[in-house]
Amino acid sequence: MNSSLDEILDGRRWRLREYPFRHLWAEPVFRRTRYEQMALELRQLLAVDGxxxxxxxxxxxxxxxxxxRPGYRGAFEAFLSxxxxxxxxxxxxxxxxxxVNASLHHHEAGAASGQVHNDLNPGWFVARPHPDGVNLADSGRCSYRYGTTSEPGLETVERxxxxxxxxxxxxGPWFPGRGGETGLYLDRTTAVTEPTVLVPPTDNGMLAFECTPTSFHxxxxxxxQRNSLVLWLHRSKEDAVTRWTDREIVRWARASGR
Known part of the structure; x- marks a missing residue:
């Protein structure tokens, strides 16, 4: 199912917005055939137990x-290219x-709102990219949040x-009052219910932004229900520290007893 982006993108303009922080909004992103393939794969996965x-x-x-997981082949491959x-x-x-860390998220109707955060977090990877040129997070071998491994001597890298x-x-069709938006915020202390900008979960729409100390959302x-693909691209830790300083990187809290 591997195709070049030119073959499957819809071709509409991607709009770059500056408020409340720089973010990209694109709609529709993919041609109808590829979108339907992704929607079908999502529904099939939702029906799988275990x-x-x-x-x-x-x-x-x-x-x-x-x-x-590493070696993935399917309708969402374009996002990993x-x-x-x-x-x-x-x-x-x-x-x-x-x-790259990528996953599908499913919120049931009535799922609680999240907390305002910026996504400027570390991520750990096995230091051995696959031949296809993408190094997907491999939680079975290396904890994405903490870098702990299941194999002695396994080389890892922090991004x-x-x-x-x-x-x-x-x-399905979205309209005001339905909810499920992604809220964007000027400040971390702003109430969750008072976003500065609302991004609707419109089918075949895409929101993207740089992870910075102020990319609050x-x-x-x-x-x-709300379904989405959530994906993070990464930079080297050295580059992040040079840009933001180490103290701006938000470390993961460890679960009790870990």
Missing amino acids: TDGFQRNMRGYDATGHSF SEFRDALSRVFDVPVTCD VRAVAVLYYLDN TYLASTT
């Missing part, structure tokens, strides 16, 4: 998720590595999130 389907394993986040990474690297003028991408799909509660 570890191969969606799991509730995102602490502090009222949603289930399905992570893409070097073409896609290079395009966003140019848009935000951010040097990105081949390291920092550089660009966040949210792609919305299979949600969160999920807002919905009256119906």
Whole structure:
């Protein structure tokens, strides 16, 4: 199912906005055939039980998720391609590595809103990219949050999130009052219910932004389900520290007893 971006993108303009921080909004992103393939794959995964389907394993986040694993082949491959990474690297003028963390998120109707945060977090990867040129996070071998490994002597590398991408799909018609938006905020202390900008979860729409100390955002509660692909591109830790300083990188809190 691997295709060049030119073959599957819809061709509409991607709009870069500056308020409340620089972010990209694109709609529609893909041609109808590719969008329908992704929506079908999402629905099939939602119907799978067990570890191969969606799991509730995102602490502090009222949603289930399905992570893409190394060697993934399917309808969402375009998001993992070097073409896609290079395009966003140019848009935000951010040097990105081949390291990618990508997953599908599913919020049930009535799922609680999240907390305002900026996504400027570290991520750990096995230091051995696959031949396809993408190094997907491999939680079975290396903890993305902490870098702990299941294999003695396994070489790992610490990265920092550089660009966040949210792609919305299979949600049905959206209208004001339905909820499920991504809220963007000027300040971390702003109430979750008072976002500066609302980005609707429109099917085949994509929100992207550089992860910075002020890229404050969160999920807002919905009256119906909300589905999305959530993806982070990464930069080297050295580049992040040079740009933001080490103290601006938000370390993951460890669970009790860890």
